[in-house]
Amino acid sequence: MKNAFFRGHGLGNDYIVMDPKELTFRLTPKNIKSVCDRNWGLGSDGILALVPTKKADFGLRIFNPDGSEAEKSGNGLRIFARYLHATGKTRRKRFTVETQGGLVTIELHLDRHGDASAATVEMGRATFKPAALPCALQAEELIQQPIEAAGRPLLFTGVSVGNPHCVVFKPAGESWSREDLLALGPALEHHALFPKRTNVQLAVPTGPKDIFILIWERGAGETQASGSSSCAAASAAVRLGLVKSPVTVRMPGGTLNIDVAGDFSLTMKGPVAEVARGTLSPSFVRSLR
Numbered sequence: 001m002k003n004a005f006f007r008g009h010g011l012g013n014d015y016i017v018m019d020p021k022e023l024t025f026r027l028t029p030k031n032i033k034s035v036c037d038r039n040w041g042l043g044s045d046g047i048l049a050l051v052p053t054k055k056a057d058f059g060l061r062i063f064n065p066d067g068s069e070a071e072k073s074g075n076g077l078r079i080f081a082r083y084l085h086a087t088g089k090t091r092r093k094r095f096t097v098e099t100q101g102g103l104v105t106i107e108l109h110l111d112r113h114g115d116a117s118a119a120t121v122e123m124g125r126a127t128f129k130p131a132a133l134p135c136a137l138q139a140e141e142l143i144q145q146p147i148e149a150a151g152r153p154l155l156f157t158g159v160s161v162g163n164p165h166c167v168v169f170k171p172a173g174e175s176w177s178r179e180d181l182l183a184l185g186p187a188l189e190h191h192a193l194f195p196k197r198t199n200v201q202l203a204v205p206t207g208p209k210d211i212f213i214l215i216w217e218r219g220a221g222e223t224q225a226s227g228s229s230s231c232a233a234a235s236a237a238v239r240l241g242l243v244k245s246p247v248t249v250r251m252p253g254g255t256l257n258i259d260v261a262g263d264f265s266l267t268m269k270g271p272v273a274e275v276a277r278g279t280l281s282p283s284f285v286r287s288l289r
Helices: 029-036 074-086 178-189 227-239 282-288
Strands: 004-010 013-018 047-051 058-063 094-099 102-110 116-125 145-149 152-160 164-169 199-207 210-217 221-223 247-251 254-260 265-271 273-279
Touching: 004 074, 013 074, 029 047, 029 282, 047 074, 058 074, 074 094, 074 102, 074 116, 074 227, 074 265, 074 273, 116 227, 145 178, 152 178, 152 227, 164 178, 164 227, 178 199, 178 210, 178 221, 199 227, 210 227, 227 247, 227 254, 227 265
Parallel strands: 013 047, 058 094, 164 199, 210 247
Antiparallel strands: 004 013, 004 273, 047 058, 094 102, 102 116, 116 265, 145 152, 152 164, 199 210, 210 221, 247 254, 254 265
16 A cells, blocks of 8 residues: 555554555655644654665664654564564564664564564663763763753763663652653753763662653653663663662553663563554645655
8 A cells, every 4th residue: 555654652652654665755854744743744753664674684764753863762663563563574473673773683472362462672782882872971981970951960871772862860769750851851862962962761760670760752852651761771770780680661651671681782571552554645645745
């Protein structure tokens, strides 16, 4: 079908999946913003595009709702994997996907209906090196480094899991508010220390193997859940000695389980849901041209 889409979500973080070969318009930043607009378009936290690759079983490009491109998305990868299985593009339960943030391996978990309602994703290795994000700060590692945002002095841990993250912890027993996120999220995303912007997590340890995070995604803003953010926050918490692996990461949208290996290789497991399949209307497509 021309101009077909598949919509899914991972813990409320929703994406539209499209095959550019089936589209009669190009996925330009302007068109991506129009499709993702929640009032004037289909509405989404981003678009997942199936692309050719010679390095993996499938290729994926990930676009934020502001038209920019993301290197990697944990929730997006689970949604993409369910799309591949649900639409018959693969019958395999284990396969590889190439992203701009590196190659990942995905294992599907089928429920009693035969749907891939959960997936385990090998997300690669976390690094705290400034060049990996990138971050302009001169340091060996970005561990509890000072930063000022929205007029507040903070300490952050910078993590790359194929895409950049700025994790700010409060001590156990304290909490972050949504107002904190709305103030600090955009200030940190666009901070001068991060020349390519960054994702932001406001985190607090809640148990020996548990953390809670609020999420501000680069190019998307406040989100209910994020797989790569969970991986980044979990690896930062382990690196700081706040928790031990495996880490249960709780978010407003739900919970993901993250295994942090000794070399900071990351494995994420969590649910994924299909919401709808359809086609964009001819009149809407004409507006994109």
